[in-house]
Amino acid sequence: MKTVISLQQYIKKHPKVQRAFFILLGISCLLPFFSAPLALVLGFFTAISIGNPYEIRTKKLTQLLLQFSVVGLGFGMNMDSALKAGKEGFIFTVLSIIAVLLLGFILMRLFKIERITAYLIAAGTAICGGSAIAAVAPVIKAKPGQISVALAAVFILNAAALILFPLIGHWLHLSQHQFGLWSAIAIHDTSSVVGAGSKYGTEALQIATTVKLARALWIIPLSFFSVLLFKNKEANIKIPWFIGCFVIAICLNTYVPMIQTLSLYLVSLAKAGLMLTLFLIGAGLSFKVIRTVGVKPLLFALVLWFFIAAASLLVIVGQ
Template identity: 55%
Template sequence: MIMYSQQTHLIVRKVIFLTAAAFALISAAPTALLIGIVLAQSIAHPYPQSSQKATHILLKLSVIGLGFGMNAFSAIQAGKEGLLFTIASIFGVLTLGYFIGRRLKIDFKTASLISAGTAICGGSAIAALSPVMKASEKQISVALGTVFILNSLALFLFPAIGHWFHLTQQQFGLWCAIAIHDTSSVVGAASKYGDQALQIATTVKLARALWIIPVSIATAYFFKTSKNQLQFPYFIMLFVLAMLASTYIPFISKNSHHMTTLAKGGLSLTLFLIGSSLSFKSLKSVGPGPLIQGTALWMIISVLSLYAIVTLT
C-alpha cells in the first residue's frame, strides 16, 4: 500500500512537472524562470539528475540556434566594442573577488569559483574550473547556488533598469553581457529588450566565455592540476559556424527565423529547468558569506559597467 502510494505520488509529480515545462516552452524567458521557481517551492523535483544534464545540453543548442539569426559583420563590430569592457571587468572582478572572499573568511576555492562565475560566464565557468581546482561538491553547489540566485534576479531587474535609464539596444546588450553571470540569463534578459540587444549581448557574452580557457590554464598551474582536465567550450565554435552560415548561405539566411524561434523556446525551457532546481533548501544551503560576496561583486560590476557604457558609448 505504501509502495503504491509512493509510486502514485511520483507519477503525479512527473505529470505536474511536464505540464509546467510545456507551458514554460511557449512562455517568455522571465516567465519560464518564474514558473520553475514556483514549482521548486511546491513539489520535490522528479528528475533532479536528468534536469541538470538537460540544462547544459539545451543551453548550448539554444545558443547555437541563435547564431543562425545573426550577421557575422555585426557580430564582429559588437565584439570589438565589448573587448575593452570584457578585459577590464574580468580582471577587476577576479581581483575584487579574492579580497572580498578573504575579508569574509570564505574558503579560497568557493570564493574563487564565485569570482570566476561572476567574471566570465556563471555556471559554465564554475563547471569548467571546479575539476581543475579539485573543488568539493559542497564548494561547487554553494558557488552555483549563489550565481543562480543572482542570475534569477538579473533576468527580471535588468530590463526594467534598462528602460528606466532609456538605454539603447546597443547599450543594454553590452551591459547584459558584462554584468549578468550566466549566458542563459544574459540571452533571456536581452531577448526581452529587443532583437539588436539580443545579438550584441550573445556575441559579447560568448567572446567573454572564451576567457574560460586562459583562466583555466592559469588555475591549473596554480593548483598543479593536469591539463587533461581543462574543458574547451566547443559549442561557441558551432555558434560561430551557424552565424557564418546565416551570413553567407542565402537559403539558411532566408529560413533562419525558424531556427531562432526554436532556440528561444529552448532557452525558455532551459530557464525553467534552472528555476525548478532553486528550491528553498538549495537557497538556504548557500549561507550568508558567499551570497554577500557574490552580491557585492555583482553590484560593483553592474554599477561600474553601466556608468562606463552610458558615459563612453
C-alpha cells in the same frame, strides 16, 4: 486554501501525476505570451509547490538545451554585426575579468571565506557563471561541497538578474545596444544573458549573445591561470565546443542563401528551447538550494555582482 494544499499533497504522493503536471507546466512556457523571466519564475514556483520529479536529469538537460539554443540563435545573426559587437566588448571583457578577480581576492580575506569557494564564485562572476565554475573546479581540485556553494550563490543572483536587468534598463532608458553590452558583462550565466536580451529586444539579444560568448572563451586562459595559481599540473582543460558551433551558424546565415530561408524557423526553435531552459533552471532553484549557500558566500557573491553591474553600467552610459 485547504483545497490547494490537499491538491499539492496529492500530486506529490503520485509520481505519475507529478511528472504529468511538471511536463505540462514546462510546455506552457512555449505559449506566445510567455517571457524569459516568467518562464524562470514558473519553474521556481513549480519546484517549491509540487517538486521537481526530474531533479537529477534537469541539470544535464538544461546544459544541452542551452547550448543548442545558443547555436540556434546564431542563425539569426550577421557576421559583420557579430564581429563589431565582439570587438567592442573585448576591452570591457578584459578589464572586468581582471577587476572582478582582484576584488574577489580582497573580499575573500575581508569575509574570511575559504579560498577555493571564493575563487569559484569570483570566476563565475567574472566570466560566465556555472560554465566557468564547472570548467575551473576540476583544475583547482575543488570538493563537491565547494562547487555546490559556488554554483548556488551564482545561480541565485543569476536568476535575480534575469528579472531585474530589463526593469532597470527600461527605467534608465538604455538603448538596445547599451543594454545588450551591459547584460553580457554583468549577468553571470549565458542563459540569463540571452533571456534578458530577448526580453529587451532583437538588437539587445544579438549584442548580448555575441559579447557573452566571446567572453566565455576566456574560460580557457583562466583555466591555464588557475593551473599555475593552484599548482595542479595534472589538470585537463575543457574547451566550450558550442561557441564554435555558434560561430559556424552565423557564417552559414551570412554567406549561404539557402540557410537564410530557414533562419526564421531555426531562431524560433532556439527561442522555444531557451524558454524551456529557463523553466528548468527555475525548477532547480529551491529554498533548500538557497539555504545551502550560507550568508557569507552569498554576501561575497552579491558584492562582486553589484560591483561589476554598477561599474560596467557607469562606463557604458558615460560613453
